[in-house]
Amino acid sequence: MFNVPAITWTLTAVLLLSGSYHFLQATKSHQLTDRVNNILHALMNILMAAMLWNLVPSTMLAQIAVLAGAALWFVIQAVARPEFKMLCAGSQGRLKCVYHSLSMAGAAVMVAMMGLATTGHAPAGALPMAHAHHSMTPAAPSTAAATLGHSPGLAIVLTLLFGAAAVVFILLVLRFGAAKTSHRHGTASGRSARTAHGLEAIGAAVMALMFATMLA
Structure with missing residues (x-):
């Protein structure tokens, strides 16, 4: 890719x-x-x-x-x-x-x-139906x-969507990090939330990058 x-x-x-x-x-x-x-x-x-x-x-x-x-x-x-x-x-x-x-x-x-x-x-599963109508609509x-x-238009929309999602999750990670600093220690649920938001941010960024490669 x-x-x-x-x-x-x-x-x-x-x-x-x-x-x-x-x-x-x-x-x-x-x-x-x-x-x-x-x-x-x-x-x-x-x-x-x-x-x-x-x-x-x-x-x-x-x-x-x-x-x-x-x-x-x-x-x-x-x-x-x-x-x-x-x-x-x-x-x-x-x-x-x-x-x-x-x-x-x-x-x-x-x-x-x-x-x-x-x-x-x-897709392979759709080919039989395509062949059945081959004489009518071959192309x-x-x-x-x-x-x-x-579909560059669709790729742009999805790139922006997941790019924005990555930014939102990064902000949530920073928010939980600031809350931890203010309380001097984080709870187990807080650490779990930060980890979850961090993974969401990474996943969204990867999807945005992969969709971005389809713009060419």
Whole structure:
């Protein structure tokens, strides 16, 4: 994806470390919802790392389906009734789930854009239908694929979105850091919040950078 190997290796290491952290948190979680959420985040980081190296392109449809399902799962949590305490609770929790839904959907879009830009045609699972109508519209699949695979407008919007998200999470990290300094020591929950915000900032920055490479 990047012409500079050092950048690719650095981003790969960051994504795999982040994925490992979420997997570790999943093993420590006592609540099923938290365990599922962390596993989905770990999986998203692994898929993004695979994208950097254009690995397993034949599973593009499966990757998109998993990420789209994860996005829907976070939407369900965000709009769940307050009685379901195990799902997103409070305005901050709901906003967090909305953002996680956007990040999962963004990763799904990234998989589709990169896959179509690389292959220049529709996913393998969609080819039979395309062949069935080959005599009627022979150029339609490749044209649609090219359009989605090279969409600078969409890439700009997503770059700005995740770039802004990275800035917001960095500010939250600094805010918690300032609160810790003023109290001379931080609580376990405060340290956990800083770590979570730091990971969110890194993840958002990586996604913004990856979408930025699609502007050319």
